[in-house]
Amino acid sequence: MPDLWLPGAERHPLGDTAPTDTQYDPRVIWHITWDRNASAAKPADLVPFDTLVKYFTGGGKGAAPHLLWDPFTGRIAQFYPANSRAKSVVDTVGGTRTNRTGKVCLQVEILFFPHCRVNGKTYATVRDTPAKGLDRILTWARSWKVPDTWPMGTPMWTAHRDERTWETEGGHYGHSQVPENQHTDPGPMPQWPGSTSTPKPAPPTFPGRSAFGPGKSNASILLLGQQLVRRDYGKHYRVGPSRDWGEADRRNVADFQRAQGWTGSDADGYPGPETWRRLFT
Known part of the structure; x- marks a missing residue:
């Protein structure tokens, strides 16, 4: 035993x-x-x-x-x-x-x-x-x-x-x-010792463009902000990301979009499905 x-x-x-x-x-x-x-x-x-x-x-x-x-x-x-x-x-x-x-x-x-x-x-x-x-x-x-x-x-x-x-x-x-629970932890975990690679998780489902913008407040905005910080695109936050959309979110997203080589309306700071996919992979 x-x-x-x-x-x-x-x-x-x-x-x-x-x-x-x-x-x-x-x-x-x-x-x-x-x-x-x-x-x-x-x-x-x-x-x-x-x-x-x-x-x-x-x-x-x-x-x-x-x-x-x-x-x-x-x-x-x-x-x-x-x-x-x-x-x-x-x-x-x-x-x-x-x-x-x-x-x-x-x-x-x-x-x-x-x-x-x-x-x-x-x-x-x-x-x-x-x-x-x-x-x-x-x-x-x-x-x-x-x-x-x-x-x-x-x-x-x-x-x-x-x-x-x-x-x-x-x-x-x-x-x-775990069923019956409401928590979202532990977040990304380490590579298991003895394994040759870390399984790469699929990106979370894109919630749609309508989830983002002035006056919007939801968990997807918080998730977006947290991922921007993890990817080192959070410099415009003064107190950290939150559920409420703000100008800091838009500016951080725009920085990430420009880093992809995008310009104009493709780097307006509002996440679309391709911005979301690249940010989470």
Whole structure:
């Protein structure tokens, strides 16, 4: 039998274990702690690892995962054994038993939030981190027969949930892909150690030209702004992107369009389908 406790992880057993639904294939759910809101213009220092350990063993034990992982140091804490459910995803009464689906349903909280600052450097996504210790987590997951696949695609900052896929396929899932949940984390993830390439996610669906422009406010504008910042086309933001369209959005999009060699109406700052595709690929 594989190890119930990840070798080398700090153990903080919470005790209130419960079985998983073993008729389903094994899986891992990835989250980020997202305990501070920051932006490219205003990064914030990463919350200390021990602060989160104290939270998950105290007032936050009702939302504790199996693992808390620091991708900057490789430090890992464990709160539940592999064969127990954890509690870090929403699980509504009478619905899909999201915390229990799988021979194992390993839940990993990554100590991270977008634009966190560590040793003076700012990190926009988990993919940008050193990902120290990831190989240990994946080796443990593989010992429980979790396949190295993303059944709903590699995570982006958008939600994509399919209950049939969730119930029929094992592998790795983002919090953004778990039924009954509303979160959009963990965002882009690192390349799996031992693999030769990172699977390239398909760009999110273009919402249509009508989603952008003066007076518009929606999640697509925020997604656009966040991607502009990741691609280093966010210099006109003073406080970071938001759901509300502004002149800074238009100017940043125009900068990106001009970088494609476009001029005139093709670089007017309003995203069309080709601007969207190039920005997200």
